[in-house]
Amino acid sequence: MREYNVAIVGATGAVGETMREILASRDFPVNKLRLLASAASAGRRFSFKGEELGVESLNDDSFAGIDFALFSAGAAVSREYGPKAAVAGAVVIDNSSAFRMEPQVPLVVPEVNPQDVKSHQGIIANPNCSTIQMVVALKPLHDKYKLKRVVVSTYQAVSGSGKKAISELLEQARAQLGEVLEPEVYPYRIAFNVLPHIDIFMDGGYTKEEVKMIEETRKIMHLPKLAITATAARVPVANGHSESINVEFEEAVDIADIFRLLKSAPGIELVDEPAAERYPMPILATGKDTTMVGRIRRDDSVENGINLWVVSDNLRKGAALNAVQIAELLVTG
């Protein structure tokens, strides 16, 4: 069986280290593995199948004799060294966004479009992580039914931002992950986890929480036939509910008018200044009486559609404040 010379560019990163581990665990036929990174990481040592390998500084000569160059060091590095590796004879498999939308670069998920690798001209792009898991799920359904519209809300982990982000989360949380704490309130650990399960399960697979949102909205708004579906998930946030809401309207919407309507509506605080990185978040909403609305966007996937991000303090507006406001109505009304 033929073996191949493989280079990992960005070998000391979170993805790079996982690449090395997976090459080993899946017994990829590696003849020689070359670990490449910036000069700052050169000399660090890692083991691969029982062998110690030193990290080499990436340079123009790094790809001599390399069959596969796996890039995961950011788009700038890919743009500079990807073509060089291809010219040197390697097939570049690039994990960055550098080439993904280039028409001549195949963008491949093996379960979905394996045949596309055939047309490569030296570079093949690896899709964005959150895209991959989605298309793996959609593909078999599409084969039978043809997709018409997808509305997705991601709950993404910090590891997608690299090791430093993982450290940041862990340091901030000071979690002692080695210590077992039996969950009592939830069926599983909630710390560093997401539970797509709130209240009990009902017929049809919906949770009672989801059914509540559907039925109560209809009753409150006097819209007994409102078309509405909900997915409720628990996240490791102490206080403040966040909601990603995609809405279609009967009539044509004007986004500027949406902003105006929300800005002047009672109980709402418009928090929507992307350029200033201002948007609703639990740490902003906690202790506040307002319902914060932001991330307002036209949804071009459908007629008259928009997306909203809504955050509020669930102990206040979601419970106690609202009750007191009802009492106030009775007092002043």
Added chain:
Amino acid sequence: MREYNVAIVGATGAVGETMREILASRDFPVNKLRLLASAASAGRRFSFKGEELGVESLNDDSFAGIDFALFSAGAAVSREYGPKAAVAGAVVIDNSSAFRMEPQVPLVVPEVNPQDVKSHQGIIANPNCSTIQMVVALKPLHDKYKLKRVVVSTYQAVSGSGKKAISELLEQARAQLGEVLEPEVYPYRIAFNVLPHIDIFMDGGYTKEEVKMIEETRKIMHLPKLAITATAARVPVANGHSESINVEFEEAVDIADIFRLLKSAPGIELVDEPAAERYPMPILATGKDTTMVGRIRRDDSVENGINLWVVSDNLRKGAALNAVQIAELLVTG
């Protein structure tokens, strides 16, 4: 100005304590405040506007002379004592789910349907927390455009489950919230927070991460006009991306067939046993190669719609594993 006698049922709970705080901070015209709870909590003392109040054990005589009884002690307590309080002359404002869907019980959000309080017969229901913030946001838009369809994905906080859940999260995480740790990777603290912001902001208010999911999916699936919209949020989970995906199909779907298709599809692990509390989660998916799919439900809000919950290890299938699989294709193909 008239003042009122107010009772809080469930006064020692997370919601009950917030009710007390808000009654004070908003200067609700309280003559006498009565704190009611189970016998186990009787005798505990709390301050209200500088006065010390003892918690009393809830019983049939608790509501003599009470004008407003704010219930937040669970549906069973509301069912038993709510009607008694109403008969005793109090207006019950019930935070539980006990009466919300009763036709004669108004379900009220003051910004949305304030007029409905008028028809009460002693009991008014407070909607579910996650419902309230949503309808507050939707109401002004509906007034102008008429809602057609709502797709919502919540990221709910543990406080909705009460104090014990907050302790559970905090104990598990062992976070030292008093200690300031400056964020470096993100613009805001990620621990115990949700950031609706991944990668940079683009025109139209979308983030680059969201645009990537849209464009890359179209390219990978050879569907250049696929109608798709995305909202990407960062949650305090170390590893494993979760996605709530609502899909409409061109053709009529059979849910049993959806299960079968997913069960036999390459790369997918079907994790969907609600009765056994089995569904995809980051702590399950981490370290695995599969894309986990579960929470499969027909979406009755639209023709041919379903909801899915999809979780995968983003460092593996989302990055390194996929790259190696591409290499494998080249080797074996």
